[in-house]
Amino acid sequence: MASPSIETLEKLIGTPRDGALLRFSLGLEFLKSGNAAMAAEQLREAVTRDPGYSAAWRALGKALEATARPAEALDAYRKGISAAQNKGDKQAEKEMTVFARRIQKKTAA
Numbered sequence: 606m607a608s609p610s611i612e613t614l615e616k617l618i619g620t621p622r623d624g625a626l627l628r629f630s631l632g633l634e635f636l637k638s639g640n641a642a643m644a645a646e647q648l649r650e651a652v653t654r655d656p657g658y659s660a661a662w663r664a665l666g667k668a669l670e671a672t673a674r675p676a677e678a679l680d681a682y683r684k685g686i687s688a689a690q691n692k693g694d695k696q697a698e699k700e701m702t703v704f705a706r707r708i709q710k711k712t713a714a
Contacts, residue, residue: 623660665681689701
């Protein structure tokens with residue numbers, strides 16, 4: 606059963622309020638509830654709607670890591686790093702750089 610937050614957010618899909626922020630919020634709620642696959646789906650939609658949304662790229666990377674898709678997570682982090690650099694979001698850039706390095710170390714081992 607979906608949480609009340611998820612149900613509330615899902616009701617907004619397809620309405621004028623449906624956008625990158627809604628999909629990002631829904632993705633985070635799915636991540637919190639332990640449904641990383643649905644989180645990744647919503648977060649992909651968020652970055653499709655706003656490719657410069659660095660926080661959504663970061664969350665997408667986390668969701669993909671949780672679904673054991675490290676290559677896709679690494680790609681998401683790299684795109685997120687680029688988005689963060691374009692916005693001047695140094696903190697997001699640093700965090701995703703660390704996450705990307707961890708994946709690279711795991712896959713190299």
